Amino acid sequence: MAATADITLGYMPLFDSAVLIAAVEKGFAGDEGLSVQLVRETSWANIRDRIAVGHFQAAHMLAPMPIASNLGLTPLSLELVAPFALGLGGNAVTVSRDLWARMAADGAGPGADPSSNGASLKRVVESRHRSGEPLLRFAVVHPFSGHNYELRYWLAACGIDPEKSVEIVVVPPPLMADALSTGAIDGFCAGEPWNSVAVAAGAGRIATTKASIWRLSPEKVLGVSARFASENRPTLDALLRALYRSSIWCGDRANHGELAALMSAPSHLGLPREALMPILTGQLTLGDGAADEIPEFFVPHAKAASFPWQSHALWFYSQMVRWGHVQHSPAQAERARNTYRPDIYRQALKPLAAPMPGANMKVEGALTVAAPVGASEKGLVLGPDGFFDGRIFDPDRLDDYLASQN
């Protein structure tokens, strides 16, 4: 039944493109009868444009990107669907050595704890304000990115207004370390390996991680043009099966050395293998002689990591509303939620008898310990998935959550 088809997939040179790359290089796509061409891109804007003109049928995307596109917030607003998630976690916040020195003098460290390091950062921000120093400048990779929203969430929860007390700009990930060492920025939130690269270059210190701000939180998705998804379902289904099997392979510790070697190739990330191990092991060199082991730092498969939870889509939507990126209305919320397509995921993976969650949404941040959930035949374990400030996002009570955000 395997369909023979050609798919061109765009990706950005970031570690969390691993599931896509391994799906092709380890032959999972071929097993599904698919001939997939991978094309490395230089900007998310290029990925969007090439999907628009049909050069790509699907691509590695920042999770909020297809949502923003469907809400009409980006140029060339295309209709996109996200039927598969490419893993959880994988980002960190790195600050310059100067900023870290001031935070450390104010109690930051020794680890990457978001509460205590955030409290130190707040005191530094306040003292800079009192002495008339310029606002600290943080960089993220894209306005509609998990990076932007988790950085803002962390700052706001620590009492730092991301709109008024700091400046947030956009810098491409490979340029972050340089921008940090030249003083163009004071900190950044980006995916690995760019934090480890900045630390290794002596440019900065990891202050906290995405997994510590919100454990098992969503990051990248497979973005597919809605038209391709509706006209080529058997092909898309085959691609999702290949990605699912690739995610199992990527998540298996026994394959981590091989995966790091694969991703380090000049045609993919072009970075030394050692720079790619921290994201897989969670053993981070924080800089300034410190190290920390972050549990579930990046999860490509376990904990239903590839399931496109509509509650994730709605959480991103809640942050778009919070920071004035979109005006809230029930219709817009519905559009955001329906960008994620668990129905396609369930249908595509049926032949694999993959364990499936019972629902399409969950209360985010409610699990304090790992919990087996009643799912299809094989068991599925979710969580713990807490936000560091203990807040809970109930997608059925979106309006309450929006009202409670300041």
Add this chain to the structure above:
Amino acid sequence: MTHRDLTILVIDENAIRASIIEAGLHDAGHSRVSVVHDVHGVGRVIERLQPDVIVIDLENPNRDLLESMFQLSRSVKRPIAMFVDRSDSSMIEAAIDAGVSAYVVDGLRQERVKPILDMAISRFNAFSRMERELADARSELADRKVIDRAKGILMKSRGISEEEAYKLLRTTAMNQNRKIAEIAQSLVLAAGLLEDF
């Protein structure tokens, strides 16, 4: 038709290509053209120039930065959208194929922008063609050099004439269904290895 009131900003890290675009815009009667090679500080340039049209190459990793300035920054007053008419997909496709993208102030009429984009697209294409031809010429030159060396090796080791040496290379290439330059390359490599013993 006068273009004097359109301000155009060209962002391209490739200085030669940027100057080709700039010259084309001047030829078309646009006098308010600025070129930026380095994206650092481009926000200030945009603030100062308030361009009506921005042309940027697709290989530039700073496209996301540029778009974020339109989306988030309060310093860029006028909203800028990609292409005037979003339905003109053939032009978007031609631009992307050529490796160029453009941003245009909202509300600017299509007939004023289209010639600018058409020109950018054709000059980007011409530039790629030129680069390809240059690369071909370089490899042709390299091929000729390696064939000369292979001929020299054959003439010396077999005591044959230059013409015979070339014939031998050509026959071998034909028999193996490979290029003469490839055969010559293998021969030069092999001779180099043998010399080491």
